[in-house]
Amino acid sequence: MLKYWVWLAELPGLKSPSRLALLRHFGSPEDIFFADREELLLAEDVPPKQAELALNRDLSAADRILADCQRLGQRILTIQDAEYPQRLRNIFDPPLVLYVKGRMPAMDEEAAVAVVGTRDCTPYGVAAAERLSQELAASGAVVVTGLAKGVDAAAARGALRAGGSVVGVTGNGLDVYYPWESRDLYDDVAAAGVLLSEYPPGSEPEKHHFPARNRIMSGLGVAALVVEAPERSGALITARLALEQGREVYAVPGPIGAPASVGCNRLIRDGAGLAAEGWDILRDFQERFPEKLRPAGELPAWTPLPTRRRAAPEPRQKQEAVPEPEETPALRTVSPEGLTDDQIALLGVLELENPIQVDDLIETTGIPARRVSSALTMLEIDGCAAQHSGKRYTRTVTLE
Structure with missing residues (x-):
């Protein structure tokens, strides 16, 4: 039953490797739930104290999450479901469950590209992210973005502008808009594609959520595109994860010495593909997806998408800023x-x-x-x- 999946995914203190190891050993969350202490301690690759955490049989949190999902129009995809992307299932640390809002593409059949970059991007980065994402979507690719401010939001806007499908992967619950001013973008992505999160409804954005989210973004795609990234950047973590997952990595070149382009220029120096247009990426995958990809041709000059206005903005308490993932964590x-x-x-x-x-x-x-x-x-x-x-x-x- 679905509630046992949510129970396992949300067990307090249980680390992700232990969850996956328990699942490999027992085969299903329900069997883990009903296992006694001796059986749990026999699970390979699970430290005893981790195994004993599964003796917590409280289902109240799972019941509450399931009720929230039903109320909010979200569904839950488990790692054993046929719809769960095989690409993502094969990464080192796949999420046990995904919370879904919208229509999930058949990701294993799509040329999906994760577009990432710094939140504190320059106008050049905004224009490049929106332009290249527009070209990617117009050429038949699916754009995967984190929906954070800066490059992520620009990538989503560009793909939507081309009428393409967008996969938004968040570091918070799908009902928690972060940043708050992106709430319209969340709604547009859910309508044109799908929103995904490994965090249940109501989960606030936490600093450690964002680099963890990045492994999902790179895992869903066949390639990752880094638009702007300073020397220490969460986008560079995504690029490294993509390489470890066997994905191709591309980067947008920037001015020599520009702080926001240091990471991209270094990636290109170290062998990443140079991306000045969307087809620089997709031509490498045309033989693999012959029915999906085609050059988009000449696109109109880049102009920003108009901002939608709400008739009556919803009241909300001022949202605390979440530190950038690349900042040095406290000891x-x-x-x-x-x-x-x-x-x-x-x-x-x-x-x-x-x-x-x-x-x-x-x-x-x-x-x-x-x-x-x-x-x-x-x-x-x-x-x-x-x-x-x-x-x-x-x-x-x-x-x-």
Whole structure:
């Protein structure tokens, strides 16, 4: 039953790797729910204290979430549903459930491109994001965006302008507009495409939600396009996740020395595709999607979409600003429970002030390169590590 999926997804304290490992072991959330302590402790790759959290049999939160979904017109897609995209199911850390509003495209049959970039973008970034997304949609691609202010919102507007399908992936509940001024954009995306979130209705935006959301964006697509990204940017996390997921990465070049383009220019230097127009990306996928993709031809000069006006704006309490994902997280203490052995080993080597290169981490820990890369990604998503230039890392937490 669906309530057991929601129960498992929302169990307090249970880490995502433990949820997935329990599901692999038992086969269904319902079997996990009714398992006794001894059975839970037999699950492979689940620390005992994590396994014991599944003894919490309180279904009240799940019942409330299901009622909210029905009231708000949202539905829930589980990782075992046929409609759940296989691309997303195959990533390192797929979401157990997705909350859905709108019509879900058959993502595995679409040339979907995740368009990402900084919130504090320049006018050049806004114009590039809207223009390239318009071209992508007009050429038959599905645009995936995070709907944050800046590049994300511009990408959604551009794709909608071309009459294309948009997938908006949020770091909050689908009924919580963030930022508040984007509420019309949320409604437009839900009408023309689909809104997705791994967070249930009512979930407020939290700092750690946004890099976690990015793995879904890159996982849904065949490629990721970075429009503007400073040296430390959540968009660069998305680019790295895309590469680890086997996706192609493209970037929009910017002026030399422009802070907002440092990350993009560096990606291009390191081998990312240069994207000056939408077809620079889609020509690489035309043979794979011959019935979907075609050059859009000449498009009209870029002009911003008109702003819709509401007859009577809805009252809402002033929304607190959520810090950018790329900001340095505050130092905190974390428990090793729920961390993998690789993550614990890396945190034991990483320093607070002196960044260490990935190659040195591999040599020091003896952990294979792919596992080091995956563990560092999850540590960064959880706010336990930070990346610096030259693929160097520091830790941002202390272990108990």
